[in-house]
Amino acid sequence: MDILGTSLRVCVGDLDAAITVYERLTGAEAFRFQRGRLAVAAVGCFFLMSGPEAELSVLRKITATIAVKNVDDAAADLTAVGADIIAGPLPTPIGRNLIARHPDGSVFEYVDRAQGT
Secondary structure, eight states: OOEEEEEEEEEOSOHHHHHHHHHHHHOOOOEEEEETTEEEEEETTEEEEESOHHHHHHHTTOOEEEEESOHHHHHHHHHHTTOEEEEEEEEETTEEEEEEEOTTSOEEEEEEOOOOO
């Protein structure tokens, strides 16, 4: 699997206020999108997420988001090392993702930029 980078997940109560802070810290402009009932902003290496607490509590269990070249290749490699694919691969507004639990119990989201698959 080709790992291209990682993003840290930050659950926030006020997305607009958080965007201002993280844009200043990173020098990057926020890219906003909706994911179901969640409002999300990608700012540099951070994913800021705001929405219903029930959904945020699930997302807090995911350690980080890992960008990969291809989610299907990631799924094959993860399965080969004994990871459990919890969800996906599924289409998202920016590509595809899957969520996997590693053999040590850590949970990560893997994403690619493959559109329309």
